[in-house]
Amino acid sequence: MPIPRPRAGARTGRVAVGVLLLAATFLALPTGPATGDPEVDPPSASQSSVKAPTPDLQALIADDPAEGLPGFDDLPPSRSISQTEGIVTNSQHAVARRSKMSITSQQIWGGLYFGELNDPIENPTKYTTNCTTRVRCVPDPFYQPSCATDDPATQWMTNYFRTPLYPFKPLEGGGAEVGILTEDQINLIAFGTIPATATLTIAVPRVSGKVQPLMTHAWARKVRGCVPPPSELPKTSTLVEGKVTLQLSDLEVDGVPVELGPNCRTNQPADLRLWGEGDAASGGYSPGSGGKLGAFDGLHPGSRGPLNDPYYFQDNGRTIPASTGIDIPPFSNCGTSGDDLSPLVSAMASGPNNPVRAVQGGLIAWGRIPLEEPSKCGGTPTRPVCPLPGPEVPPMPPLPDGEGQ
Template sequence: MRIPRPGARAGRATVGVLLLAATFLALPTGPAQGDPEVNPQSASQNSLKAQLPGVTALIADNPAEGQPGFNDLPTSRSISITEGTVTASQHAVARRSKMSITARPVWAAMYYGEFNNPIESPTGYIGPSCFRKIACTPDPFYQPPCATEDPTTQWMTAYFRHPMYPIKPIEGGGAEVGILTEEKINLIAFGTIPATATLTLSVPRVRGKIQPLIAHLWSDQKTGCAPRPSDIPQASALVEGDIILQLSDLEVDGVPVDLGARCRTKQPAELYLWADFASGNYNANNGGPLGAYDGLHPGSRGPLNDPYYREDNGRTIPPSSGIDIPPFVNCGTSGDDLSPLVSAMASGPNNPVRATQGQIIAFNRIPLEDLSMCGGSPTRPLCPLPAPEVPEMPPLPGGEGE
């Protein structure tokens, strides 16, 4: 990730995913200790072969098996024919230092169409359509004044979700799963002193399992007791997850500063990237513009209330704002606590972000042997690179300049 000096605008990034707002912490990417000596990929493939005999030949010889990162990616989490890679670009502003921040392409392994049927214990996928009862829920963000508890009066929406696992390509094949980016960045210390550091963005693990980013989509299908006005979006989309930030190799005005191996934010930053439909269409399959800044989306009217949401049921989604970067801890060695210095440079609330996700390249699997591999058809190939263009500078609320 590159952070230009104040006022600079160039750069690339990826996956609406990765923001600046994350937490730093380099987490191990190998199998968790105590995991059984069973290849979950192989077990899942055997099940898939039984269900879909037509893809047996494709699955039988998976070049990704044995590649670094293979055992850190799940299987049978989504409709198998649309597993693949996505890239994205990002442009963010750190308000504390008034810096424009961009990054090189970021990769993610996307599992398009997470299993949703049956609701109690999903093992299959039903596409989003309010003609199929399972995929139709009340719109959690917008409802007409005439709506009642009667579902026929409500604006209904087709809901579906897609896990995205950040992956850092390894030269020669494979990937570090869970790593968004590791880049040299430029900082400003004490408001005026130039500094550089290595920034690592990653997602956390829970009980040894990497936690993905989740792309949600609510797409309007039924109108209820009143037509949906043209000034209310026909769809809502959100890419969310926890991000860890870690800093190392700090130099302030050319002088090395030892931060130690565990200089990171006190807790993960919460990433909420809403689809920016005013700038273009977004869905997880084709990608599109995303953002995190004030006023982009109103958030949910109350807690999500439908068994279809499973682990998200009962959760309230806040309105859009910039990303809050928590204070840093564990920075420094030999008894020197440099955490306040690092926090003064990098932490702070409401850091606006714009991002653009690229189109998923479907392979029926994640091509760890060559993440840049093209999909599609011979006459219409689809490739994950080049990544989408960097979005324009995000707005700074409150009349602040660049």
């Protein structure tokens, strides 16, 4: 069945369209020039590590004009977890397979903390990217030659680093609702023909009251091993991942309110994984300079087995699956006064393997997140760098299982 292609920014389709859009939103990752990105700008000796932040974190934020604004306490203290920080925006294009619809979205906001502190392992206080001393240098988890053994000298190695991203919704007058990927009214079709509207909210979950960021992982390959890597082997692999919840509210069907209640949301968070589409060394995605991301079949093979190095920290021992579209879980707690509308909402919105493409714009590096004015420009007067407008919407992602477009 042909997939309608609404113009950029249109929000038409079924509930599934909105749900997928929001899920795709959190997948998109920030990008932009950032000092020390090993995939684009290998750090010099003076850049390879960043001094630990002063122990008195209050001193770091004492002169921050965002102090006291909404969202300030939900973000990490300035320079406490990364080499640098700033604002990013992104755009995305998603396909909702259940409803056979295609939608686009722009201007998804995030605070990017580039280069998470990684050294020493026991209590990281600085950011180091120097594969020659094995700091953040790990065996390639995705590709290895057949002659590789347990001896690191025979293995293809990669430089590994991580970059947290905190999605947020800017508020009028300054400040932000941290954790919100998107919150917007969508137009949809109920029961196949009846026009309807609803508010769709996608957010990252909180654990013990703390917002859980999205995480960008980057592996930059080094030339070593028992045989040289083949020329077709990508020089980088990048993954943006996290968990998101999707919530529906304010539903009206043909102008008549339908009470969904305050807790109509997915019964568990959805897993979001966006792989870099293309090699950062040849103009594809990297956490510091941005580019194209995707979640669809065949984009990346995933890890050969469990990650096995202490520099993966809490991710050590996990297996990263091959790329695929996003699975939207069933909804629960939808309806009031004893009316359970959860099966109806799930039938419209939930389903597996919904493909997504995204583009991340430039990182506007400030050394802190400017919640008092997120949209202001950086750079120089002659060469300003601004978060808006967001990057151009990417092309529609490929559909799985040979489905037509």
